[in-house]
Amino acid sequence: MSRAERLLDLIQVLRRHRAPVSGRQLAQETGVSLRTLYRDIASLQAQGAPVEGEPGLGYVLRPGFTLPPLMFREEEIEALVLGMRWVAGRADTPLAAAASDALAKIAAILPSDLRERLDASALMVGPADTAPDGIDLSALRGAIRAQHKVAIRYRDAGGAGSERVIWPFALGFFERVRVAVAWCEARDDFRHFRTDRMEALTLTGERYPRSRHALLRDWRAVQGIAPAP
Known part of the structure; x- marks a missing residue:
C-alpha cells in the first residue's frame, strides 16, 4: 500500500x-x-x-472535511454500485429513482478508468419478493425527516385492526418487508409496524416532542443495540 x-x-x-x-x-x-x-x-x-x-x-x-470522489478505491466503487442497485430494486419509487440519480452523478465525476469499472461491476442484486406497501412510503420517510407525528390505520398479524398515532423515527428495509420503528402513543412505548399492514397514513404536520436522535438512542438501548461509533 x-x-x-x-x-x-x-x-x-x-x-x-x-x-x-x-x-x-x-x-x-x-x-x-x-x-x-x-x-x-x-x-x-x-x-x-x-x-x-x-x-x-x-x-x-473535525466535521466538514471532505475528500474528492476521485479517491474512490475499486472496492468502494463496488460497494456503492451494489448498495445503489439494492435500493433501486427494493425501495419505493422516489427513493429508487434517487439511488439511480446518485449513481449517475458519481459516474459523471469519476475519471474514465474508474467509470468503466463502475459500469462493468459484476456484483448483482437478485430479484425482490417484497410485500407491497399499504401506504405511500415516501410520505412516511418525509414524516421521519420532519420528526412529525402520523396517524395510521393498522392491521396486525392476527387481522385485528386499530388506529394509532405514532412518532416514526426509523425505517428498516428487510428482504421482504419494510418496518417503521416508532413511539406509539396508545401503548406509550416503542413499537414496530410493517408498512404492508398499514392500511392508511395521515400526516398530522405536528412535530413530536422528542428529537429523532433521542428516540433512536433510547430504542437502541431497549433493544440492546450498541450505539453507532
Whole structure:
C-alpha cells in the first residue's frame, strides 16, 4: 500500500468515529505501527487536514472535511454500485429513482478508468419478493425527516385492526418487508409496524416532542443495540 493510500485509509477511519479515538486503536484499524500512525497524523495535519488531538488524548477529524470522489478505491466503487442497485430494486419509487440519480452523478465525476469499472461491476442484486406497501412510503420517510407525528390505520398479524398515532423515527428495509420503528402513543412505548399492514397514513404536520436522535438512542438501548461509533 502506498503512503497516499495509507493516509486516505486513516482519514476514512477517523471519519467513522464521532468521538476522539486513541492512537493505538487507529494503528490497529489501519494496520500500522503506533510510530507510523503518529507520523501519518503529523503528515495529515501538515497538509491541512483538520485532525485534532494528541497522544494520550486521542484524535478526531473535525466535521466538514471532505475528500474528492476521485479517491474512490475499486472496492468502494463496488460497494456503492451494489448498495445503489439494492435500493433501486427494493425501495419505493422516489427513493429508487434517487439511488439511480446518485449513481449517475458519481459516474459523471469519476475519471474514465474508474467509470468503466463502475459500469462493468459484476456484483448483482437478485430479484425482490417484497410485500407491497399499504401506504405511500415516501410520505412516511418525509414524516421521519420532519420528526412529525402520523396517524395510521393498522392491521396486525392476527387481522385485528386499530388506529394509532405514532412518532416514526426509523425505517428498516428487510428482504421482504419494510418496518417503521416508532413511539406509539396508545401503548406509550416503542413499537414496530410493517408498512404492508398499514392500511392508511395521515400526516398530522405536528412535530413530536422528542428529537429523532433521542428516540433512536433510547430504542437502541431497549433493544440492546450498541450505539453507532
